[in-house]
Amino acid sequence: MKTYSVKEAYVTLQGEGAQTGRAAVFLRFAGCNLWSGLERDRDTAVCKFCDTDFVGTNGVNGGKFRGPEALVDHVSRLWQSEGRMAGEEAYIVCTGGEPLMQLDEPLIDAFHAAGFRVGVETNGTLEAPASLDWICVSPKANAEIVQISGNELKLVYPQSEAEAQPECFETLQFEHFFLQPKDDNRQADNIQAAAAYCMKHPKWRLSLQTHKLIGLP
Numbered sequence: 001m002k003t004y005s006v007k008e009a010y011v012t013l014q015g016e017g018a019q020t021g022r023a024a025v026f027l028r029f030a031g032c033n034l035w036s037g038l039e040r041d042r043d044t045a046v047c048k049f050c051d052t053d054f055v056g057t058n059g060v061n062g063g064k065f066r067g068p069e070a071l072v073d074h075v076s077r078l079w080q081s082e083g084r085m086a087g088e089e090a091y092i093v094c095t096g097g098e099p100l101m102q103l104d105e106p107l108i109d110a111f112h113a114a115g116f117r118v119g120v121e122t123n124g125t126l127e128a129p130a131s132l133d134w135i136c137v138s139p140k141a142n143a144e145i146v147q148i149s150g151n152e153l154k155l156v157y158p159q160s161e162a163e164a165q166p167e168c169f170e171t172l173q174f175e176h177f178f179l180q181p182k183d184d185n186r187q188a189d190n191i192q193a194a195a196a197y198c199m200k201h202p203k204w205r206l207s208l209q210t211h212k213l214i215g216l217p
């Protein structure tokens with residue numbers, strides 16, 4: 001039976017994109033195909049600006065889970081821990097790392113059977129299962145995008161490479177287009193640049209990482 005490696009899992013509010021403010025279990029899978037996660041490899045990685053520790057299974061509520069049922073039980077317990085009910089608004093966001101390295105149809109089916117709707121945050125380099133309820137693709141320069149449709153495209157901005165400019169993505173099949181300012185040592189400038197771009201190009205909306213503003217994980 002397949003073993004899922006989870007860095008951490010916790011209930012928070014979705015901080016980004018069109019579902020901002022929605023309560024969800026964040027399920028962070030370990031590992032990514034665009035960076036080892038080790039600081040010594042950052043400069044040579046395909047994706048160099050990651051704001052996340054996704055290495056190993058030692059985070060809060062992390063671990064290895066044998067088979068879909070074990071992981072669904074774990075997530076259901078977290079969702080129900082503060083009186084939230086299984087059912088209509090139960091929501092899980094699968095992220096990472098790159099969740100599509102591990103998230104498969106049997107796991108999505110099991111989440112659905114437990115009453116969850118299932119979203120994913122992906123870098124778009126792997127095809128997303130069609131049974132997902134919400135697909136957020138965040139393309140990265142120098143990484144071919146194969147998942148070219150979904151609910152939202154959320155581009156970290158700015159990325160200097162020509163193939164990662166907003167214009168490259170705006171004909172893809174998404175309902176929402178967001179620019180998310182890159183969180184690095186130039187964050188204030190990046191916010192201003194993203195805001196200016198959105199004002200000039202109304203197809204794009206600004207996605208601030210609102211969880212970071214209010215101290216949520």
Ligand SMILES: C[S@@+](CC[C@H](N)C(=O)[O-])C[C@H]1O[C@@H](n2cnc3c(N)ncnc32)[C@H](O)[C@@H]1O
Pocket residue numbers: 032049050051052095096097098099121122123124137138154156180181182183184
């Ligand atoms: C940590 S990634 C995990 C999911 C997937 N690997 C991906 O890249 O979409 C979650 C989201 O955070 C965004 N992100 C990562 N580093 C960021 C940073 N320094 N500033 C702003 N957004 C960032 C990603 O682009 C993605 O939308």
Ligand SMILES: Nc1nc2[nH]cc(C(=O)O)c2c(=O)[nH]1
Pocket residue numbers: 012013014015016026052095096121211216217
């Ligand atoms: N609150 C909160 N919202 C998020 N939306 C996407 C996130 C991610 O890291 O995938 C994230 C995250 O790490 N925390």
Ligand code: SF4
Pocket residue numbers: 032033034035047048049050051052054096097098123140
């Ligand atoms: S693809 Fe996502 S998880 Fe992987 S290094 Fe980039 S931002 Fe981080």
Ligand SMILES: [Mg+2]
Pocket residue numbers: 051052
């Ligand atoms: Mg995050």
